Amino acid sequence: MMRTLLGNKRALVGAAILLLYFFMATLGPFVVPLEEEQHPERAFQPPSWEHPLGTDYLGRDVLAQIVHGSRDVLFVAFLAALFAIAIAVSVGILSGLKGGLVDQVLMTLVNMMLTIPHLPVMMIFAAVFRVRDPFSFASILAFWMWAGLARAVRSQVLSLREREFIQAAQILKLGTGHIVFKEILPNVMPYVAVNFVSMMRGAIVSSVAIMFLGLAPFSATNWGMMLNMATIQTGAIYIPRALSYVLSPLVAIMLLQLGGYFFAHGLEEIFNPRLRAHE
Amino acid sequence: MLIVLKRLGLALLTIVVVSVITFIVIQNVPGDPIYEWAMELVQTSGLDFETAYKIAAQMYGYDPNEPLFHRFVTYVKRLLRGNLGYSMIYRASVNEIIAKALPWTVFVVSISLLLSFSLGVILGTAIAWKRRSLLDPLVTGYASFTAATPDYVTAMLLLLFLAIRLKWFPTRGAYDIGIEPGFSLRFIGNVLHHAALPILSYTLEAVGGWALAMKGAAVSVLGEDYIMAAKARGLRDRRIVTAYLARNSILPLITGLAISFGGMFGGSILIETIFNYPGMGWFFSQALMRKDYGMMQGLFLLTITATILANLLADLLYAKLDPRVRLER
């Protein structure tokens, strides 16, 4: 599999970008300390050796904020994707294995969730509930993200159920726990992995948007909050010198999204050889 | 027929369940929107806080101590009379707001959808037909780039460079107040000038996706017997592409178009906020920021209804257009 990954250029580029962000989020904050002191007299400086991305409205280093923000953004997105996957996999497996009424109720629910426009609901929830920490924020995001995957997992389970090794396990009376954890989960995992990246991407787009509108103001370094500061709060968008401050969070989001997109597509091609043949 | 009814039932059920949930969530909001308003009164009129609070509470169109169920009954009664919601702060029906805001959103989004759809179809067909051209990697690259950039990032960049820096376009509003609204060239020109950047944001974002979808559809059609037959009959390329290839591969995209039309009510929140464009999304974000729950509820109800019905319509349409597709369950 590693070899296929290496052979797929797009996946490789995507993986490289994601890896970069991963290190930025985990190690970055230790390398680049966040400036807490304010220096209004050094505000909105253009990029320099000392501040590669310039300074913000209080004269603090923008690069440091992007780095620290990456931790916030990725952490919320990671949590959201994790929560969503957990719900999706449990619902999908439950629905696929049990069948009958349970399956019907759950799938009706899934179909409902799929037709609801996500962003407006997330915004209402974020505005109404006091979002103060990454966990509650991630839960709100995750609540509206799991449905598509749940349906996909269910159909995987349905097809697996007919396979010999599951039927063998059932005949051997190995118990539901065994069937779920030893037989089914390993088989749906690759599929889940691909979706994990896409879900994180979705969560990032929504979380930054909600932060940008100022609906969940709990982290000053989140890129959405940075954007909110750079535009609505401080008007850096009007100051030609401050261009790097405004563009930094935008480019950070774009690059991360691009990495996620390439990687997820690459993975899909690897796991789904039919697609590869199609190209 | 039964399947159609079942689908319709599910759609209605979804609308009901979602609006009940949002109703409960919104009504059980922690905190108190009256406070904020009272504080504003304190600052503007020099009242002490308690008096200001009393006034604000009196102006507020509902009683916070009324039981939830009661309020729900009032809400449903209003709804049955065709009133989508009631702004508690302004004591105005949401219908009025929608009547003002919806035309702008429909105007911008339908132009953008038609523009991006037609461009996407042309590009998609072209790259499917000429597989080895330079266009293919270009369009594919562009599509993955836009798929990766959120629409609000595109909108912000357009605002920053085209409106603020270069001043080619206005930064806000739907038209200049100095111009009398009417069917004059001057007014229409002004409206288009104001709508240009929102339209551009939507279009730039969507065109890549349509092109890729069209390419996928066209590639699978290319292998069909009737294309081979047409080629064998020696028809001109142009005729094969328009009459056979495009016409047959556009089918699956029609559903996507229907869904996009339905989703436009909700999908415009950020773009309209960024350009201060007074459509549905702009009013929705105003309601969010002012914590006008009645207005939120009303606008949201319209949004989900439109989305869900569009989905339903798309499914039915697809089954109708393509007899090979059977509706699931």
Added chain:
Amino acid sequence: MKYKWLVLGFVLSFAALGATAEGVYFHGAAGWEPPPLYHGNAFAPGGVGGAWWWVYEPLFVYVPGPGKTIPSGVFAGRDRMIPRLGVSYEDTPEAFVVHLRKGVKWHDGQPFTSKDVWCTFTLGYLKHWAIWKYLEKIEIPDDYTVIFRWKKPTPFAKPLIAANVILWPYHIYGKWAERVDLTAPTDVEPNKSVTEELLNFKPEKPIGTGPFVLDKVTASDMLLVKFPDYWAADKVDFAGVKLYRWVNNYVVWGYLIGGELDAAHPAARRNITQAILSLPGMKLATPTDLAGFCLAFNLRETLPDGRPNPFLNLKFRQAIAYAIDRAQLAQATYWAGLPITDYATGLLESMRANWGVTDEWMKANLTNYSYDPGKAAALLQELGYRKGPDGIWEDAQGNDLKFSLVAHAGYSDWVIAIDNIASQLKKFGIIIEPETRPGSIYWTSIRAGNFDLCMEWTATSWGYAHPWAELRRTLHVDGDTAKTIGLAETPYVFVGPDGKPVDTTALVDELGATFDLEKQIELIRELAWIHNENLPVLPFVEKRIMIFHREGVRVTGWPALDDPAWLLAPGGIERFYTTMMVEGVIKAVK
């Protein structure tokens, strides 16, 4: 196909931009509710909006200063009254008599009489206008005389009379005013149903007597045109007013930088200010906003988490005051404001000297709290705190000094302030956890005592421009900041200059009832002493309005930056613009 039209559209709209309306329009920015929410009834939410001071007029305009450039008006000691709908007045402890201007017309052509004044103030009762705290009744002996009879005499008669515009003409609103019962509370009948009916009355446009008539409103602009029958129409040099909708400051900065506005007052950071001021002719006036920001201490028995409250100790509060560099804090929070760095009098820094609290007096009588971490450390040591190995102060049990500091999430300057205080105090050795709360719960939570330290308003004299209102904020049990710190329930005993416990509420009430200027100054000094020596809150900046105005493009004749006429601005910036127009001070560039 579509493109062709788009291109045509652009071409046409560029052509449209070239066309100009006849006459000079003043370009400003203001807020209003976008249609269809907009309507013309000032009583109901969504009514009138930014058209207010352009379409309506008060009886008099009150200026808490001499006002060099304003031609008309009566200057008396500390303030002056500029006649508008009233031409003269008699101010006695029993009544305030106003003689009205003759020949004034409403925008719909009806004549303006004393009945309209009666109607307006009567409906104002339902809106709890501040004047009704003192007012007993309004008499109208003839069409051009109005007598305001007081139930208790007030030294604030002039600002109270001038605070409200005449906005409800009798010929439209009289049917409601006639039904109001001035002896009953507003939430019982018949007042309750009158209020309810008025809240649902929504005429399309406001009808006033002012110099401009509302013409058109959209979600982004408002257009007002000159009222041809205005009583001072000859002095008003502008054909109309074009207002850009004030969505938020960010949008207004853009209009200013783009050179679209003649005047606007968005608070702006230094860089934005520089960008705006780089336009030719652009100037910045900064009159006081009649309010300031402070750091408020929780003075309740215990802190919300149940810990004993160290802020009850005066020396502890003083230590915090010494440990914060207020000059730096003010600079970061509101750079255009007036920093308060040495004392903590609870008075407006820009106005206190007018009321006897001069620099010399303060130096001779008050403790100076200018930044001195050494003194702060000495005070903490005296109280038994020790600095731990991690550089954080610890109490006798070895617990770190650690407090929460909350701010309103929607006030971006407060959010910056709490970060600044947190980083300053961290350097000093006290851990501060900054926290923002959304506006919908901020005021409820802090007034319930749910904070250790928080941001509050201080020295607010909105509507009064008098130290009484400033001191009342924190030292009177009904004051809003007093409720935040818990003045009514605190075990801390306020001490007066004589060293004895003192009832600050009684002193504030006394100040609000005395007409004697000498006595007022004596009381103001005493209360300022109490505020400074007991330190219930730590003020750090006086807010100033940043009024950007452009000379020479469309408008000329703006007053000098230090002219007291700018004091008209707080509480109604358009009141300043309109007064300048009606007085013929600012003129159109032809």
